[in-house]
Amino acid sequence: MTKNKRQPMSQEALQLVAARFKVLADPMRLRILQVLEAGENGVSALAEAVESTQPNVSKHLKILQEAGMLARRQEGNTVYYSISDPTVFELCDAVCSTLAERFAAHASAFSTQPIRPVSNRRR
Amino acid sequence: MTKNKRQPMSQEALQLVAARFKVLADPMRLRILQVLEAGENGVSALAEAVESTQPNVSKHLKILQEAGMLARRQEGNTVYYSISDPTVFELCDAVCSTLAERFAAHASAFSTQPIRPVSNRRR
DNA sequence: TAACTGTATAACCACTTAGTTATATTGTCA
DNA sequence: TGACAATATAACTAAGTGGTTATACAGTTA
Numbered sequence: 001m002t003k004n005k006r007q008p009m010s011q012e013a014l015q016l017v018a019a020r021f022k023v024l025a026d027p028m029r030l031r032i033l034q035v036l037e038a039g040e041n042g043v044s045a046l047a048e049a050v051e052s053t054q055p056n057v058s059k060h061l062k063i064l065q066e067a068g069m070l071a072r073r074q075e076g077n078t079v080y081y082s083i084s085d086p087t088v089f090e091l092c093d094a095v096c097s098t099l100a101e102r103f104a105a106h107a108s109a110f111s112t113q114p115i116r117p118v119s120n121r122r123r
Numbered sequence: 124m125t126k127n128k129r130q131p132m133s134q135e136a137l138q139l140v141a142a143r144f145k146v147l148a149d150p151m152r153l154r155i156l157q158v159l160e161a162g163e164n165g166v167s168a169l170a171e172a173v174e175s176t177q178p179n180v181s182k183h184l185k186i187l188q189e190a191g192m193l194a195r196r197q198e199g200n201t202v203y204y205s206i207s208d209p210t211v212f213e214l215c216d217a218v219c220s221t222l223a224e225r226f227a228a229h230a231s232a233f234s235t236q237p238i239r240p241v242s243n244r245r246r
Numbered sequence: 247t248a249a250c251t252g253t254a255t256a257a258c259c260a261c262t263t264a265g266t267t268a269t270a271t272t273g274t275c276a
Numbered sequence: 277t278g279a280c281a282a283t284a285t286a287a288c289t290a291a292g293t294g295g296t297t298a299t300a301c302a303g304t305t306a
Contacts (some may be wrong), residue, residue, distance in 0.1 A: 006212075008157055013219075014150040020218050025145035027293080029138040034131055043253060056295060058254055068225060077252050077303045087221050089129075091214060095143050096136075098210050102191060139302060181284055200273045202284050210253060213268080 023067040026053060029060050032042065033088060036070070038080035146190040147214065151175060153181050156211060159193070163205035 001024055009017070024030065031050045034040060041049070047057040062068045071084035132140070146152065150191050154173045158164060164172070170180040187193045194207035 006157075006160065009153075009219075010148065011154075013222075014157075014304080016222055017215060018148050018150045018153055020222065021144050021175050021214075022148035025141050025148045027134065027141045028294080030132075030137045030141055034129075034137075037129060044251095051182075053296070054253070055255080059294080062254085074253095074303095077239075079253060082225045085221065087217065091144075091217055092140060094210065094214055094217070095140050096132075098208065099139055099143065149262080167281095176266070178267080178285080181265080181305070185284085197273090197283095202283060 004112065006093050020067065023063060023069070024088065026060070027063060032057065032060055032064065033069070033083070033092075036081060036083050040073070040080045042078045044078070046081070071086065090098070125227055146186060146192070147211065149183070151179070152187060153215065155180065156186065156192070156215075157204070159204060159206050160212065163196070163203045165201045165203050167201070169204070189210065 020044055028050065032046060035046060035049045039106045043058060043061065044054060046061070047054045050057065060068060061072075065081070067087050069083065069085045070081045073082070151173065155169060157179075158169060158172045166181055166184065167177060169184070170177045173180065184193060188195055188204070192206065192208045192211050196203045196205070208234045
């Protein structure tokens, strides 16, 4: 396999990449994305689903939409948001995998003895 | 192909994921990672490479290291940092691809005419 | 028209963060 | 030992962020 040589990115490019990461660097926004992954949803319903207030959710929705991750559809009085860029979940999955590995390694660091079933342990 | 159904993540898990994104949500840290991708480097050399001050770079290096992305090796007086988690570049690449697509779409929105070689254009 | 509903925005606050300057810490060498 | 070099940390500042409350705006219905 060939190791790819990467050309350095410009400062502007790095800013754009950082900005995209920043959008995902908030638990509430991740929660909203997670809810929307199951399908389109209105603002009020979303607010209840993520246990936050309507204005707060509206703000986050705007951020997500301006980042191109959400689509907006208005029907009468209510506004429905949906995932427009499913690649965000690939990013989340990648992070999750790394974290899972890390935790697995961490867990083993806590037990110096080989693991036995609970029933075999002395109390 | 089967569409994976995802189980919702806990709030704590989302916090961890968000924290990891937050580490990458800074242009200077991305720049440092980019320099280190070419190989291990000392703090002062890094500071010069990324055109920042030594204390600032030290701070960012600490953040990256505590996130498990960098390894630290001390040799005499100087400290060498290196990439310990190459998966960060997968994340960056994924973001770059998305941004590239977005810009391609944007670019076409600016030209309503089919693209001709420069030599063919009237001045 | 007026009342009501759903969403967006404004104003504000507490908190965090990236950067700077000054200083402490640690290791090397004379 | 003392002088020096490389890194880390402390203290501070300016700017940004997530949340709340109040209010504006738009669409529906009576």
